[in-house]
Amino acid sequence: xxxxxxxxxxxxxxxxxxxxxxxxxxxxxxxxxxxxxxxxxxxxxxxxxxxxxxxxxxxxxxxxxxxxxxxxxxxxxxxxxxxxxxxxxxxxxxxxxxxxxxxxxxxxxxxxxxxxxxxxxxxxxxxxxxxxxxxxxxxxxxxxxxxxxxxxxxxxxxxxxxxxxxxxxxxxxxxxxxxxxxxxxxxxxxxxxxxx
DNA sequence: CTTCAGATGCTCT
DNA sequence: GAGCATCTGAAGA
Numbered sequence: 001x002x003x004x005x006x007x008x009x010x011x012x013x014x015x016x017x018x019x020x021x022x023x024x025x026x027x028x029x030x031x032x033x034x035x036x037x038x039x040x041x042x043x044x045x046x047x048x049x050x051x052x053x054x055x056x057x058x059x060x061x062x063x064x065x066x067x068x069x070x071x072x073x074x075x076x077x078x079x080x081x082x083x084x085x086x087x088x089x090x091x092x093x094x095x096x097x098x099x100x101x102x103x104x105x106x107x108x109x110x111x112x113x114x115x116x117x118x119x120x121x122x123x124x125x126x127x128x129x130x131x132x133x134x135x136x137x138x139x140x141x142x143x144x145x146x147x148x149x150x151x152x153x154x155x156x157x158x159x160x161x162x163x164x165x166x167x168x169x170x171x172x173x174x175x176x177x178x179x180x181x182x183x184x185x186x187x188x189x190x191x192x193x194x195x196x
Numbered sequence: 197c198t199t200c201a202g203a204t205g206c207t208c209t
Numbered sequence: 210g211a212g213c214a215t216c217t218g219a220a221g222a
Contacts, residue, residue, distance in 0.1 A: 042214070051214070062207060080204030082215050099214060139215045149206095180214050 001164040006157060009070035013089040013096040014192065017043040020087070020098060021196045022168035024106060027145040028160050034145055035110050036135065037166070040102035042178045043192040044086070046095030051184035054095035065153055066095035073154040073161055075147060082139030083148050087156060087163075101179075101193075102136045114144040170196060 001024065009016055020038050027034045046054035046066060053076070054063040065074040066088060074086040074097050086097040105111035108123075111134075115123040118140065119130060126134075135141050142148070147161075156162050174195040181188055 044214075053214080060208070076214085077204095077206060079213060079215050080206065084214060086214090101214085133216095137215065143216095178214070183213085 006071040017041040017098040021170040024164040035106040036103035039196045042099040050187040051181040075152040083142040084138040118144040
């Protein structure tokens with residue numbers, strides 16, 4: 001499988017958000033890869049989107065990463081205790097990104113390694129509720145893959161975090177409104193959430 | 197299945 | 210000082 005190049009991210013954010021579905025997200029820790037199939041994304045586009053941290057090209061210490069070149073990793077802390085993983089899209093200085101909202105382990109070994117990070121025990125010890133809600137949210141995904149602000153600003157062309165083309169073209173994409181952005185006025189209705 | 201409150205700290209005004 | 214691109218456990222239907 002081939003690592004997605006910078007040119008993949010250097011495109012319209014809505015296109016990238018949809019095409020990321022079904023791709024494999026690889027997180028390498030101490031030389032060991034954890035692989036997750038991406039199943040849900042959201043698009044955020046600073047130039048016109050009040051839900052985006054960099055709406056109207058607002059530049060602060062936090063949003064600086066959104067102005068970085070496409071294929072840069074944007075991770076921020078939310079609600080004081082969770083992290084959200086994003087991939088920067090479009091041209092440099094055009095602040096936009098795709099939020100990775102959910103995924104699923106590719107193999108049983110990935111499932112166990114991620115379960116340890118998320119729950120402190122192997123997957124077989126989990127409750128039905130925990131198995132059903134394994135990586136179905138941005139905070140859960142980051143917890144399971146041990147992603148924090150320490151990885152903010154990394155490039156997806158490096159070897160600690162990257163995306164592989166699994167050869168799967170996204171089918172049956174469900175389109176809906178984004179979650180948790182009630183403050184964003186007209187942008188709350190933008191259909192920019194994509195689920196496999 | 198659903199709602200609900202509380203956790204917790206960084207970011208921006 | 211207010212608010213946040215969330216999650217969990219408890220309680221009720």
